[in-house]
Amino acid sequence: MDIMLVVALVIALALFFDFTNGFHDTANAMATPIATGALKPKVAVAIAAVLNLVGAFLSTEVAKTISGGLIREGDGGVRITPVLVLAGLIGAIVWNLVTWLLGLPSSSSHALFGGLIGAVMVGAGFGAIDGGVLVSKILIPAVLAPLTAGFVSFIATRIAYTITKKRERDNFKIGQVFTSSLVSLAHGTNDAQKTMGVITLTLIAAGLQPTGSGPELWVIVACALAIAIGTYTGGWRIIRTLGKGITDIEPAQGFAAEVATTATILASTNLGFALSTTQVASGSVIGTGVGRKGASVRWRTAGRIALGWLITLPASAVVGAAAAFVAGLGLWGVVLDVVLAAAAILVIFVRSRRSHVDHRNLHLPVPGKFVRPKKRKTVAVR
Amino acid sequence: MMVNWQAFIVVVVAAIVAACLLVTLFSTALRVGDGAAPWRRLVAVSLYVLCGLVVCFGLYLIVPALHGG
Numbered sequence: 001m002d003i004m005l006v007v008a009l010v011i012a013l014a015l016f017f018d019f020t021n022g023f024h025d026t027a028n029a030m031a032t033p034i035a036t037g038a039l040k041p042k043v044a045v046a047i048a049a050v051l052n053l054v055g056a057f058l059s060t061e062v063a064k065t066i067s068g069g070l071i072r073e074g075d076g077g078v079r080i081t082p083v084l085v086l087a088g089l090i091g092a093i094v095w096n097l098v099t100w101l102l103g104l105p106s107s108s109s110h111a112l113f114g115g116l117i118g119a120v121m122v123g124a125g126f127g128a129i130d131g132g133v134l135v136s137k138i139l140i141p142a143v144l145a146p147l148t149a150g151f152v153s154f155i156a157t158r159i160a161y162t163i164t165k166k167r168e169r170d171n172f173k174i175g176q177v178f179t180s181s182l183v184s185l186a187h188g189t190n191d192a193q194k195t196m197g198v199i200t201l202t203l204i205a206a207g208l209q210p211t212g213s214g215p216e217l218w219v220i221v222a223c224a225l226a227i228a229i230g231t232y233t234g235g236w237r238i239i240r241t242l243g244k245g246i247t248d249i250e251p252a253q254g255f256a257a258e259v260a261t262t263a264t265i266l267a268s269t270n271l272g273f274a275l276s277t278t279q280v281a282s283g284s285v286i287g288t289g290v291g292r293k294g295a296s297v298r299w300r301t302a303g304r305i306a307l308g309w310l311i312t313l314p315a316s317a318v319v320g321a322a323a324a325f326v327a328g329l330g331l332w333g334v335v336l337d338v339v340l341a342a343a344a345i346l347v348i349f350v351r352s353r354r355s356h357v358d359h360r361n362l363h364l365p366v367p368g369k370f371v372r373p374k375k376r377k378t379v380a381v382r
Numbered sequence: 383m384m385v386n387w388q389a390f391i392v393v394v395v396a397a398i399v400a401a402c403l404l405v406t407l408f409s410t411a412l413r414v415g416d417g418a419a420p421w422r423r424l425v426a427v428s429l430y431v432l433c434g435l436v437v438c439f440g441l442y443l444i445v446p447a448l449h450g451g
Contacts, residue, residue, distance in 0.1 A: 058445050136386075144390065148393070148394050148397060149397075151398075152394075152397050152398050152402075153401075155401070155402060156401045156402060156405040159402060159405050159406055160405050160409045162409075163406065163409035163410055163412075164412050164413050165413065165416065167416070168412045168413060168415075168416045169412070171412050172408075175408050178437075189445075255405070255408070256401075259401045259404050259405055262401075263396070263397040263400040263404075264393070264397045264401075266400075266440060267392075267393045267396040267397045267400070270443070
């Protein structure tokens with residue numbers, strides 16, 4: 001009976017994590033079209049939600065990276081218990097919410113990996129983590145992904161500005177709708193998978209599913225829905241950071257950035273790389289800021305974001321480790337863990353109400369033409 | 383520690399080619415469409431359609447169910 005309770009808690013927490021993943025990542029697709037006025041905020045998140053839902057059903061490549069590889073299982077390895085997964089999820093959720101409060105676009109994927117790694121290290125010792133896989137499949141891609149996306153975005157921006165004349169550039173807004181939709185779709189194929197992988201891993205560990213099997217249909221549906229609902233909820237703070245905080249974005253830049261993001265994500269999902277869509281999207285925004293002549297990038301903000309990326313994995317690992325330690329004290333430890341986590345979530349939520357950001361106070365641009373051609377010098381003076 | 387550099391190069395090249403192709407097509411469509419002449423409209427629309435086709439092709443490659451992968 002104990003194990004069933006823990007498994008149920010894991011599934012609940014996993015779906016909640018998926019929900020936080022949803023609103024954390026809405027910004028990746030929709031910050032730029034919202035910033036330029038190409039899409040109204042509520043419409044943007046609705047589109048993103050639907051496409052994330054669809055995308056979640058399209059591919060299962062990434063799910064296998066989670067259950068296979070990172071944590072040595074089987075002979076000479078460790079038994080990953082549902083309790084450890086629970087602790088890891090707590091680490092991931094808490095960190096995801098902290099970064100949301102700070103408006104930092106940080107990687108939900110890293111939060112998840114970090115939480116799991118921290119929990120496993122406490123529960124099963126350092127040797128349980130395959131360092132090679134950690135570096136080659138998580139850390140190195142984490143550095144390369146935003147650099148690649150930034151580079152691609154830079155080139156794309158240059159092309160867009162070279163080919164078009166100023167008065168034509170407002171029409172990029174229409175293109176933005178399509179490219180942002182693509183990013184949402186790509187995100188759905190990449191991110192919902194992680195939670196599916198975690199739940200499947202837990203069910204396998206609890207003996208409820210044969211080793212090596214893929215996610216069950218109900219798991220897929222539940223995870224798809226959780227991420228879609230989270231996406232619709234918005235994450236407005238992060239949207240504000242990505243849309244305005246780094247650089248002032250024009251429609252052409254938004255278009256180029258989202259094309260770069262889509263291309264990078266889809267290209268790597270195809271190879272099963274568990275990429276951080278957030279880091280790719282942020283890299284694209286920075287790249288496009290550098291790409292447009294006369295644009296300035298707020299490097300301070302970019303620096304804060306990069307710092308956030310650096311500490312996400314260790315930070316969520318610390319929380320995950322702490323949760324694993326508490327959980328190791330027995331079933332009461334597990335319950336205590338969940339209670340403490342719920343308390344932390346409540347505190348963060350209450351704290352966020354003090355400086356509430358939603359779709360109404362995002363400081364939206366005035367609707368209409370975004371890029372105004374230079375006026376001649378006939379100014380009427382009253 | 384083995385990093386699949388070959389795969390990485392493939393990803394970078396694919397991303398660059400795809401992104402630049404799409405941006406070039408769309409930008410050219412905007413540039414060409416700027417004006418009243420009927421040929422402009424025609425060329426611009428065909429370029430937009432090409433954009434759509436490129437995207438569809440990309441989706442076809444990516445989604446396993448579509449190409450029986």
